[in-house]
Amino acid sequence: METDGLSVLQSEFSETEKSPGRQFIIVSNEKLEYPIYLFKNEDSSYKALWMMCSHQGTELLAAGDHLVCPAHGSEFNHEGKATQGPAENNLRTFNVRSEADKLIIELK
Numbered sequence: 001m002e003t004d005g006l007s008v009l010q011s012e013f014s015e016t017e018k019s020p021g022r023q024f025i026i027v028s029n030e031k032l033e034y035p036i037y038l039f040k041n042e043d044s045s046y047k048a049l050w051m052m053c054s055h056q057g058t059e060l061l062a063a064g065d066h067l068v069c070p071a072h073g074s075e076f077n078h079e080g081k082a083t084q085g086p087a088e089n090n091l092r093t094f095n096v097r098s099e100a101d102k103l104i105i106e107l108k
């Protein structure tokens with residue numbers, strides 16, 4: 001069991017006959033207090049964001065390429081930057097590295 005990272009198959013983002021490639025996925029497990037939003041940039045780099053609103057800690061909702069807070073309407077872009085208040089601070093981010101066919105979200 002990994003303790004310092006969460007792994008996701010890169011193929012989760014792949015294009016298939018039935019669906020176009022995905023732009024983001026939500027990663028969660030029982031040990032995480034909040035889910036993680038994993039976004040694939042056009043240059044195939046990835047960004048992982050903690051889905052906890054920096055205003056008062058409400059769990060955020062993914063709305064395509066950005067996140068919204070159902071509590072008071074704050075918005076964050078896929079870089080984790082607060083784009084609409086009342087939240088002023090950006091979201092916590094995690095490093096993402098690729099290893100063979102996997103992406104590892106570094107939780108430290």
Ligand code: FES
Pocket residue numbers: 053054055056057058069070071072073074085086087
């Ligand atoms: S808790 Fe998210 S905007 Fe207030």
